[in-house]
Amino acid sequence: MTSALRRLFAGGALTVALFALTACAAETGDAQPSPPPSPVASSPTAEPSTPPTEEPAPVTDPTCETIIPETTVADYDSVGWSAQASPFTITGEEIPGGIECVWANFDGPASDQLHIYGWAPIDEATADEARARLQAEGWTVEDDPEGVYVTEPAETAVATDENGYGITYYFQAGTVKIADTKQSILLIEWG
Template sequence: MFPPRHRIGAALLIALAATLATACAASTPPSTQPSETTASTPTTPAPEPTPTVSAAPEPGEDPTCETLIGADVVADFESIGWSAQAEKFYLGDVELAHGIQCVWADFEGPAGDHLQLFGWAPIESDQAGEAQTALVGQGWIREESEAGVYITEPKETTIAVDDEGYGMTYLFGAGWVKLADTKQGLLLIEWPAA
């Protein structure tokens, strides 16, 4: 069982996803074509936008709370006064070396359960199989997909869920495992970096 500090209000994740979707859905104004009766006035072309360059991690570098998720998500969290606390990544009672678990919240504000949890760790295939078996034995739900194997906490113990009813979820891939407080939250993890 996971401590309550690892749980989240799903509404915050949904609101964050909606904010990100709205910010990314910038519309382009329709271009105006001069008519035969309109004289065109020479204008100075607008300067080309400078692409934002984020500090990409070096190959072989371990993730940090700021590189585990997208830079735009980090910026959104920081804009509402949130910061991250890095913790060791545990899968049950086993600490996974070179892994990280990040709790994002307003640690300066009043205590509460409004937080986000993201984690990633490298894992050997035999260790992943043992962990999946142990979690399923505790009532967690196993689902296979093209992305990997999802292991989600049982609905009876879930405090916060995403739009599809999933609470805390692990995603096991080839040589790694991800963790988020909801299955949809796994989509925000962008590690390993390309």
């Protein structure tokens, strides 16, 4: 028998006992007639329940729409830009598990107006080799407390940010990011 049914039967038994006690009570001459007792309704009390636990969102592979903020994606959408995804590469060598995205208006006239964002997992040995190849090609290496920036040579940069940085890789423990400028690295949220 469930606890709810037990409580229901117990409440009913209590009601019957109360009726029996009031019927057996002696009446005195001074006593005013009392109104009949109202039936006691018993309702099962709610069992405390644990709130449902939210299942974590399934881990997915990075996409052009998930590695940068939703607001940035919405801004690009609002001006007719879309993304073209390709494998993440460094000096022509693919980094497995990564993605590189070019955001632009691919339906409009040809233009150099575009943005590049990318992310990939990378082990330390592969990162060291990639940085060495980039440095051998003239890229600038800058240490940062949380990682290493590697930026294309200023004389070959097509576009730069306000500090003169063009295409930049940012190597951190276990990951590497790429953007069309050093400042744009900040927009990459994945990883």
